Amino acid sequence: EIAAQKNTSATGDDLAVSDDEDALTYGTLNAGQLATINVKVTNTTGSPAYLNAWIDYNENGQADAGEQLMGERTIANSTVGGNQAITFTLPGTLQQGDVPARFRLTSVSNPGFDGYDGNGEVEDHILPITCSLVAITPATLPDGAVNATYTQAFTASNGTGPYTWSVVAGTLPSGLTLNATTGVIGGIPTAAVTARAFTVKVTDSTGCEGLIDY
Numbered sequence: 001e002i003a004a005q006k007n008t009s010a011t012g013d014d015l016a017v018s019d020d021e022d023a024l025t026y027g028t029l030n031a032g033q034l035a036t037i038n039v040k041v042t043n044t045t046g047s048p049a050y051l052n053a054w055i056d057y058n059e060n061g062q063a064d065a066g067e068q069l070m071g072e073r074t075i076a077n078s079t080v081g082g083n084q085a086i087t088f089t090l091p092g093t094l095q096q097g098d099v100p101a102r103f104r105l106t107s108v109s110n111p112g113f114d115g116y117d118g119n120g121e122v123e124d125h126i127l128p129i130t131c132s133l134v135a136i137t138p139a140t141l142p143d144g145a146v147n148a149t150y151t152q153a154f155t156a157s158n159g160t161g162p163y164t165w166s167v168v169a170g171t172l173p174s175g176l177t178l179n180a181t182t183g184v185i186g187g188i189p190t191a192a193v194t195a196r197a198f199t200v201k202v203t204d205s206t207g208c209e210g211l212i213d214y
Contacts, residue, residue, distance in 0.1 A: 023103065023123055030208065032092035032133035039084045041075050041105055049075040049120060050109045053086055055101045055127065057094065063113035066091075072110060092133040096208075098126045134159035134202050134210030141185075141214055144193030150176060154183040159204030168211070170198030 026037040043049040053069040056062070069088050103123045104111050111117030135157045144150035156163045165183040172178060173196065176187040183202065196214045203209050 023121075024125055026127070028130050029090060029127055030131040030133070031090050031094035031096075031129060032210075034087065034089050036085055036087045037069070039086060039103055041079060041082050041084055043075045043077055043079045043105070045107065045119075046077055047107065048077060049079075049105050049107060050111070051075055051084055051103070051105050052111060053101070053103045054113055055099055057091060057099060059100060075105065090129070094129050094132065096129055096132045098128055101125045101127050131206070131208030132158050134163075134204055134208055136200060136202055136210050136212040139212070141193070141196060144173070144176075144189050146190065146192055147188055149186075150189050150193055151184060151186045154185070154200060154202070156183065156202045156204070156210065159202070159208050159210070160206050162205055164203045166201050166203075168199050168201045169213075172198055 023040045024037055025040075026035065029035050037053070039051065039053070041049075041051060051073040054063045054067050055069060057067055058064065069086050073084060075082070075084075101124070102113060103125070104117070104120065106118045106120035108118035137155045137157070138152075141152055154165060162181070163183060165178055165180050167178055172185065173189050173193045174191050175189040176185050176193070178185050178200070199211055199213050201209060201211050
């Protein structure tokens with residue numbers, strides 16, 4: 001800011017001047033998945049500046065453990081329009097909807113989530129969580145005997161049916177297949193179903209996904 005617009009909630013620049021939250025770009029944000037937020041920063045103060053970022057996952061208006069997105073980053077003087085890519089994994093417990101986020105570029109190191117902490121810029125954003133993490137059960141699969149019929153159904157929750165099922169890594173035990181519509185593994189195994197190493201994915205009708213490793 002040209003002149004500091006201070007208040008205890010760090011929203012003074014929006015209330016007194018204009019809502020100029022324009023530094024962020026990001027793609028689709030899904031619970032339980034890797035995300036990247038790009039922050040455009042400028043520092044021509046003659047001294048280093050410091051970038052910090054939080055998402056208030058539980059929406060309680062404060063920064064709790066696990067809500068700071070990265071370690072503080074130092075922004076060198078003479079940086080103009082530089083990009084800072086913040087990559088992190090969103091909690092799998094997030095539900096579809098919006099969560100508030102705060103990004104602070106300040107003249108002092110390790111500023112708080114709110115309050116007076118040097119000169120700089122604060123941007124508050126509402127981030128849309130497009131997909132909740134679709135849950136898959138069971139967590140483990142029963143063993144199966146050679147040449148004996150094997151059937152095991154997967155169940156999805158926290159999504160919108162109908163669901164589509166697939167194996168996205170590894171392979172099913174020989175003789176077994178996964179029904180993409182019903183989510184049932186079945187067949188007559190030609191080897192004992194004990195050691196397993198594959199990943200099952202479920203996709204709901206809106207494109208939201210869940211994964212589980214066996």
